[in-house]
Structure formats: structure tokens, C-alpha cells
Amino acid sequence: MKIVPVILAGGTGTRLWPLSRNSLPKQFLPLNSNYSLFQETLLRAAPGAEFADPVVITSHDYRFYAQRQAQEIGITPTVILEPARRDSAPAVVAATAHVASQYGPEALVLVLASDHVVLEADKFRASVFVAARAAALGNIVTFGIAPDRPRTSYGYIDVGEPLAVEGAFKVRAFVEKPDAATAEKYVDAGYLWNSGNFVFPANVMLSEAEAFEPEIARCAISAVEQAQVDIGFLKLDPAAFEAAPAKSIDFAVMERTTKAAVVKGDFTWSDVGSWDAVYEIGTADDAGNVTKGPVTLLDSAGNYVRSDGPLVAGVGIENLAVIATEDAVLVMPANRSQDVKALVAALKSARRNEVESHNKVYRPWGSYESVCRGERFQVKKIVVEPSGTLSLQKHHHRAEHWVVVRGTAEVTIGESVKTVNENESVYIPMGSVHRLANPGRIPLELIEVQTGSYLGEDDIVRLEDIYQRV
Structure with missing residues (x-):
């Protein structure tokens, strides 16, 4: 059996x-x-x-x-x-x-x-x-x-x-x-x-x-x-x-x-329930430092330093845990790892988005990543996997410009369906019903520029969705 x-x-x-x-x-x-x-x-x-x-x-x-x-x-x-x-x-x-x-x-x-x-x-x-x-x-x-x-x-x-x-x-x-x-x-x-x-x-x-x-x-x-x-x-x-x-x-x-x-x-x-536990399963150097990602330490000992984004450099630091992502950095004494849960609760009370998601967000069809954001605009990199299809949707408060940098996009705007190739772009007016799909065999990569009075992810009205998210 x-x-x-x-x-x-x-x-x-x-x-x-x-x-x-x-x-x-x-x-x-x-x-x-x-x-x-x-x-x-x-x-x-x-x-x-x-x-x-x-x-x-x-x-x-x-x-x-x-x-x-x-x-x-x-x-x-x-x-x-x-x-x-x-x-x-x-x-x-x-x-x-x-x-x-x-x-x-x-x-x-x-x-x-x-x-x-x-x-x-x-x-x-x-x-x-x-x-x-x-x-x-x-x-x-x-x-x-x-x-x-x-x-x-x-x-x-x-x-x-x-x-x-x-x-x-x-x-x-x-x-x-x-x-x-x-x-x-x-x-x-x-x-x-x-x-x-x-x-x-x-x-x-x-x-x-x-x-x-x-x-x-x-x-x-x-x-x-x-x-x-x-x-x-x-x-x-x-x-x-x-x-x-x-x-x-x-x-x-x-x-x-x-x-x-x-x-x-x-x-x-x-059970890797805290950062000190992650340190314990790592491979330490002669000074007792465990590092991962772009990290450089000088005259430092007993640290866990990890970066999934920017270069992290340390001089003369001891017994610290430093964890850097694209949008957040945590620094603490290594023996305070159990207090991260309380820190996250405080950040959640402050309604910090960094508690919920990373800059790069995964979806059933692929992923999107925020590149730049300012007043009334946001720039994202969108990757749609082969055969991936976004929902048929519309937005009340923003328009979108899509520039294809790799692959081929199938774009629906209202009743029109068109193919957009590399180095070509398309404009999605505010309120237009639209959909993006990748009919090709390689990932589709595009740059999306959003403009409007409100750019939150909850300004999506899904009308149809193959992933049952309507």
C-alpha cells in the first residue's frame, strides 16, 4: 500500500x-x-x-x-x-x-x-x-x-x-x-x-x-x-x-x-518560524555570518543578512538580522526575531501595503511589478505566461497605455480584437471593457503606464474570468 x-x-x-x-x-x-x-x-x-x-x-x-x-x-x-x-x-x-x-x-x-x-x-x-x-x-x-x-x-x-x-x-x-x-x-x-x-x-x-x-x-x-x-x-x-x-x-x-x-x-x-531559525540552517562563514543575495560585510560577525533586492553593505556590525526586499528593510538584534509578529501587527494597523504584498505580485496568468509611482500615474511591468489570459474588465478611474517589449499580445478593447507585437503600443481609454492575453509560446512582457485619479487594484470590475474570480 x-x-x-x-x-x-x-x-x-x-x-x-x-x-x-x-x-x-x-x-x-x-x-x-x-x-x-x-x-x-x-x-x-x-x-x-x-x-x-x-x-x-x-x-x-x-x-x-x-x-x-x-x-x-x-x-x-x-x-x-x-x-x-x-x-x-x-x-x-x-x-x-x-x-x-x-x-x-x-x-x-x-x-x-x-x-x-x-x-x-x-x-x-x-x-x-x-x-x-x-x-x-x-x-x-x-x-x-x-x-x-x-x-x-x-x-x-x-x-x-x-x-x-x-x-x-x-x-x-x-x-x-x-x-x-x-x-x-x-x-x-x-x-x-x-x-x-x-x-x-x-x-x-x-x-x-x-x-x-x-x-x-x-x-x-x-x-x-x-x-x-x-x-x-x-x-x-x-x-x-x-x-x-x-x-x-x-x-x-x-x-x-x-x-x-x-x-x-x-x-x-x-519549522523556520523566525529569522534566527533561518540563520541556524544556513552556512556561516568564519566570522559566523550567514548571507544570501547581494551582501558585503566588513569586520562583522554573527549576522544574518539577506537581500532579495538592493546591495546591502555592513561595517562593524554584530549579531544583527538584516532582511532587505525591493520595498522594505528589516533591521533588528538577532535575538529579537520572535518580536517580528508584533511589528507586523503594528504595520497592519497603520495600513501599510508592505504587510500584504510585494512589489512583484503573482497572478494565475503571470505577474505584475510596480516600477514607478507618482501623483496620478503608475508604471508597471507585466508578464503573462504562455496561454495566460487576464479577465475581461474595466476601470472607472484610470486609463492605461501598454507597450509590448517581448512576445505577442492579443488585446481586446470593446468589440475589437487586435494583435500587438514587440515595440508596438496600444491605448486603453478609461471605462473601456478590455482584456489582455498571450497567444504565443514565450512569456509576454509589457510596460503598462496607468494615468488617472485613482490607481488602486480594487478599481477593477471583472466581467469574465477563466480563473473564476468574477
């Missing part, structure tokens, strides 16, 4: 601002390699002899990221859409119910967070196979990680007696995130970090959820039974799913079941 991976990909990751933002959260970003964390997760359990095609559960906002990034690495998942955020328990139960309907009630399910880093994929898979053998005995098995030092940002597992499967143990207790002194006691006593990833038979998880959280189980299963397929995605029934209480799978099931087991993973693992 193949193991069915279920990838949880609906989180936001605010502690990794300014890189991770609401419109493009950390699981879809490359933190430790050329692949995003989501892609690395898929590759660790890629379809083959041991693993079935994965099931991804994410939000409506991230559905095209999940689909496209999976396709980029040659994997075709079933993508389930949550109508609302209800924490991990309803998501796990819904995905498990779907797996049971497709593969049978005894199917083995591997639940993985999409935003964790695992550095030794082979060791990880070896642990999964041990966990699968233990799960086949009727257990819900989690992966415990041996602490390298006391940490207050992780939950802990008190390991109990061994099971019949070598390397697997009963869980005596799950312990919430401790204070520093308690964490030190846990490490001395041999507790493990709780990685929050699981293997279990589908029927065992469903029966335990029904026993401990019958309302979550009822709502999640009903949402799957009434789900609808929409342009390739499986949309859970909104009314049923939104009625489910919001609760984590740890609180709902794992901390209450008598069937919890643990396998000790000897792979390097991190």
Missing part, C-alpha cells in the same frame, strides 16, 4: 516578514535552496514506488501557487481548497476523509507541513517508513527531533515504552512550549521536539476525531462529501467547513488520544 502524502499549505508565516507576506507566504518562497519550501516538501515524498500522488490542502488565495509550483517539479497533486481558515484539525480531517474515499479507509496518510526545512531527505524517508510500519498497527505516529539545545519555541514529547516496531515508541505526553528553565529540564530528561508531522491509517484518525471533536469531524467530512470540482480544484463546501470549530490537530486529537506514537528522526529539521 502506497503512503498518501497530505501537504498543509495554508499558513501565512508573518514572523518571516518582510520576505513572507499575506499574498505570498513563506511556504511558497525559496529559503534554503532554489526550490520553495512547498516544493521541497513535495519532493521529499515524490510519487513513486512508496508514495502516491499528493493531496494539497490550501486556501483559495494560494491555489494557483500550489498548482503551478507543483507542476514546475513534475508533480500533479489533488488541490483541496479551504473556504476559511479553521486551524489544522478541520484541514487534516477533511484531507483524511478525501484520502479514505479515494484509497480506502485503511490507507496510510502522511501529513506534512509545507513550510518546514528538512536537510537530509533520505533520512527523513527512512523515518517515514518506520512510522508507516508503526501506524499500520493502529497508531497515529509523529516525528520527534532530538534537541540540540533548550528551545522555548517548540512543543516537546515525553517518550514512553517501545512498540513492536523497532525505532517507534508510545507517547507518554505532549508538552506545550515551555519557559527556558523548563525547556532545559526537558532536554536533560530526553524529551524530543514535536515536529508536527504525522503518519496514520485514515480510519484511525477519523475515528479519534469523531470521539474527541465530533463537531469538527462532522463538519469536515460533510464538507468533503459536498465538495465541488472547480477548474481543477476540489472546493470544500463552504457552509459545512466554516461551521467547524477552529482548533489545531495537536489540541483536538494528538494530546488526547491513547494511540499516539513517536519515531525519532535523526534528520536536521526546522
Whole structure:
């Protein structure tokens, strides 16, 4: 029986601002390699002899990221859409119910967070196979990680007696995130970090959820039974799913079941929940600096410095975290990483757009990037992927000028449809119904100049849309 991976990909990751933002959260970003964390997760359990095609559960906002990034690495998942955020328990139960309907009630399910880093994929898979053998005995098995030092940002597992499967143990207790002194006691006593990833038979998880959280189980299963397929995605029934209480799978099931087991993973693992965690998985130079992107440091030590935009240069700095993007720079003592969440909350209260999105914004058809903005005008670079089509739309407050710099554009204005080639331009009057499409085989790149009294993205009236965004 193949193991069915279920990838949880609906989180936001605010502690990794300014890189991770609401419109493009950390699981879809490359933190430790050329692949995003989501892609690395898929590759660790890629379809083959041991693993079935994965099931991804994410939000409506991230559905095209999940689909496209999976396709980029040659994997075709079933993508389930949550109508609302209800924490991990309803998501796990819904995905498990779907797996049971497709593969049978005894199917083995591997639940993985999409935003964790695992550095030794082979060791990880070896642990999964041990966990699968233990799960086949009727257990819900989690992966415990041996602490390298006391940490207050992780939950802990008190390991109990061994099971019949070598390397697997009963869980005596799950312990919430401790204070520093308690964490030190846990490490001395041999507790493990709780990685929050699981293997279990589908029927065992469903029966335990029904026993401990019958309302979550009822709502999640009903949402799957009434789900609808929409342009390739499986949309859970909104009314049923939104009625489910919001609760984590740890609180709902794992901390209450008598069937919890643990396998000790000897792979390097991190939930990369903060910038100090990102520093720890990086490769430091002789002075203890971890850098990424255009960064130059002189007489500096113990820093994490990353730039996804401008050159960052430092002289005589120590124990700082500096993260630069095209539109925001974060500077803080390295030991204040846990405070980023509070900073993001303050920026959100101030209605700063930098909390929500980057200069470059991804859409199902491609992307757009703000190049320059002033009073009554804005310049954007727009990229439309082959066969990509924007919605048929109009604007009440702005006109647009498009200049094609690469590829071929198919432009609809009212009843007219024309082809616009490289080095040619077209004008879209205010209020005109229009559409842009790429009929070619290479990406279409164009420069858009917007002029008008209001240039916000909410001045878009969609009339038709192949991505169902009307």
C-alpha cells in the first residue's frame, strides 16, 4: 500500500516578514535552496514506488501557487481548497476523509507541513517508513527531533515504552512550549521536539476525531462529501467547513488520544518560524555570518543578512538580522526575531501595503511589478505566461497605455480584437471593457503606464474570468 502524502499549505508565516507576506507566504518562497519550501516538501515524498500522488490542502488565495509550483517539479497533486481558515484539525480531517474515499479507509496518510526545512531527505524517508510500519498497527505516529539545545519555541514529547516496531515508541505526553528553565529540564530528561508531522491509517484518525471533536469531524467530512470540482480544484463546501470549530490537530486529537506514537528522526529539521531559525540552517562563514543575495560585510560577525533586492553593505556590525526586499528593510538584534509578529501587527494597523504584498505580485496568468509611482500615474511591468489570459474588465478611474517589449499580445478593447507585437503600443481609454492575453509560446512582457485619479487594484470590475474570480 502506497503512503498518501497530505501537504498543509495554508499558513501565512508573518514572523518571516518582510520576505513572507499575506499574498505570498513563506511556504511558497525559496529559503534554503532554489526550490520553495512547498516544493521541497513535495519532493521529499515524490510519487513513486512508496508514495502516491499528493493531496494539497490550501486556501483559495494560494491555489494557483500550489498548482503551478507543483507542476514546475513534475508533480500533479489533488488541490483541496479551504473556504476559511479553521486551524489544522478541520484541514487534516477533511484531507483524511478525501484520502479514505479515494484509497480506502485503511490507507496510510502522511501529513506534512509545507513550510518546514528538512536537510537530509533520505533520512527523513527512512523515518517515514518506520512510522508507516508503526501506524499500520493502529497508531497515529509523529516525528520527534532530538534537541540540540533548550528551545522555548517548540512543543516537546515525553517518550514512553517501545512498540513492536523497532525505532517507534508510545507517547507518554505532549508538552506545550515551555519557559527556558523548563525547556532545559526537558532536554536533560530526553524529551524530543514535536515536529508536527504525522503518519496514520485514515480510519484511525477519523475515528479519534469523531470521539474527541465530533463537531469538527462532522463538519469536515460533510464538507468533503459536498465538495465541488472547480477548474481543477476540489472546493470544500463552504457552509459545512466554516461551521467547524477552529482548533489545531495537536489540541483536538494528538494530546488526547491513547494511540499516539513517536519515531525519532535523526534528520536536521526546522519549522523556520523566525529569522534566527533561518540563520541556524544556513552556512556561516568564519566570522559566523550567514548571507544570501547581494551582501558585503566588513569586520562583522554573527549576522544574518539577506537581500532579495538592493546591495546591502555592513561595517562593524554584530549579531544583527538584516532582511532587505525591493520595498522594505528589516533591521533588528538577532535575538529579537520572535518580536517580528508584533511589528507586523503594528504595520497592519497603520495600513501599510508592505504587510500584504510585494512589489512583484503573482497572478494565475503571470505577474505584475510596480516600477514607478507618482501623483496620478503608475508604471508597471507585466508578464503573462504562455496561454495566460487576464479577465475581461474595466476601470472607472484610470486609463492605461501598454507597450509590448517581448512576445505577442492579443488585446481586446470593446468589440475589437487586435494583435500587438514587440515595440508596438496600444491605448486603453478609461471605462473601456478590455482584456489582455498571450497567444504565443514565450512569456509576454509589457510596460503598462496607468494615468488617472485613482490607481488602486480594487478599481477593477471583472466581467469574465477563466480563473473564476468574477
